[in-house]
Amino acid sequence: MRAAVVRNETVMTEPAVDAIVEVRGISKTYGSVEALREIDLDFPRGKLTSLLGPSGCGKTTLLKIIAGLIEADGGTVAVNGKKVSAPGPERAFVFQDFALLPWATVLRNVAFGLELRGTAKEERETTARRYIKDVGLAGFEDKYPHELSGGMRQRVGLARALCVDADVLLLDEPFSAVDEQNRRKFQEDLIRLRTNQNKTFIFVTHSIEEAVYISDRIVLLSPRPGRVSRIIEPQIDRSGDPDRIHRDRHYLDTVEEIWQGLKQYVE
Numbered sequence: 266m267r268a269a270v271v272r273n274e275t276v277m278t279e280p281a282v283d284a285i286v287e288v289r290g291i292s293k294t295y296g297s298v299e300a301l302r303e304i305d306l307d308f309p310r311g312k313l314t315s316l317l318g319p320s321g322c323g324k325t326t327l328l329k330i331i332a333g334l335i336e337a338d339g340g341t342v343a344v345n346g347k348k349v350s351a352p353g354p355e356r357a358f359v360f361q362d363f364a365l366l367p368w369a370t371v372l373r374n375v376a377f378g379l380e381l382r383g384t385a386k387e388e389r390e391t392t393a394r395r396y397i398k399d400v401g402l403a404g405f406e407d408k409y410p411h412e413l414s415g416g417m418r419q420r421v422g423l424a425r426a427l428c429v430d431a432d433v434l435l436l437d438e439p440f441s442a443v444d445e446q447n448r449r450k451f452q453e454d455l456i457r458l459r460t461n462q463n464k465t466f467i468f469v470t471h472s473i474e475e476a477v478y479i480s481d482r483i484v485l486l487s488p489r490p491g492r493v494s495r496i497i498e499p500q501i502d503r504s505g506d507p508d509r510i511h512r513d514r515h516y517l518d519t520v521e522e523i524w525q526g527l528k529q530y531v532e
C-alpha cells in the first residue's frame with residue numbers, strides 16, 4: 266500500500282485539481298465565540314472529503330456555510346466556479362437527525378426534494394424508487410419513518426439527497442445515531458455510492474477510524490478558533506475485504522498518526 270500524503274499549511278493553499286467547492290477566507294463568530302477563522306479549502310470533484318476535529322472546532326458550521334444554511338462573516342464559497350450564499354440545487358444537505366417528515370411514507374420522503382421543485386408525481390416517484398433501491402430499502406416504500414430503524418431512516422435521508430441529483434452531498438455526522446453494525450454497513454454503501462454515482466461528498470465526523478476508512482481526503486481542524494491544521498490523503502486500498510482494511514498496517518498507522526495530532530485537544 267502507498268503511504269498517506271500529509272500536507273502542511275505551507276502547501277495547503279496550492280489549488281487542488283478540479284475543485285468543485287472552493288472556500289476562501291471563511292470566518293464566523295457567534296457572539297463572543299470565534300468558530301472559524303480564515304478557512305481556505307478546495308474540495309476535489311468526485312472525492313469524499315471528511316472534516317475531522319475535536320468537538321466545537323467548527324465542523325458543522327463550515328458544512329452549513331458551504332450548504333448556504335448559515336451566513337459567514339467574511340470570505341466566499343464557490344461551487345462549480347460560481348459564488349454561493351444560499352442553498353442551491355447543486356448541493357444537498359443530509360441532516361444529523363435525518364429531518365424526515367413523520368406523516369409521509371418512505372417513497373414520499375425520498376421524493377420530497379423533487380416535490381418541492383415541482384417535478385411531476387410519476388417522474389419523481391420513479392426516480393425515488395431507483396434511489397430507495399440503491400440505498401438498500403427496496404420493499405419499504407410504503408412504510409412510515411416510525412416503522413424504521415435508525416439506520417434505515419438514515420438511508421431514507423441519503424436517498425432523498427441522492428434523488429435531487431445534486432453534485433455535492435453534505436453529510437453532518439450521518440452515522441452518529443446508529444449502532445456499530447449499521448455504521449459499518451453504511452460506510453461501505455457510501456464508498457460504493459461515491460464510486461458509482463460520481464458525487465462529491467463532504468462529510469463531518471468525530472471518528473478518526475471512520476474518516477480514514479472512507480475518505481479520499483481528511484481535513485483536520487483545530488479548535489477555538491477553527492482553523493485548518495492539516496490535510497491528509499489516506500490512500501487506502503478499499504478493493505478488498507472491509508475487515509481486512511480495518512486490520513491493515515497502513516490504515517492503523519494513519520489512524521494513530523491523526524490521533525497523535527488530535528489528542529492534545531482532548532481534555
Ligand SMILES: Nc1ncnc2c1ncn2[C@@H]1O[C@H](COP(=O)(O)OP(=O)(O)OP(=O)(O)O)[C@@H](O)[C@H]1O
Pocket residue numbers: 295296298299300318319320321322323324325326327471
Ligand atoms: N448558534 C450558535 N450560537 C452560538 N454558538 C454557537 C452556535 N453554533 C455553534 N456555536 C459554537 O461555535 C463553535 C463551533 O460549533 P460547531 O457546531 O460548528 O462545531 P463542531 O466541530 O461541529 O462541534 P461538534 O463536533 O460538537 O458537533 C462551538 O464552540 C459552538 O458552541
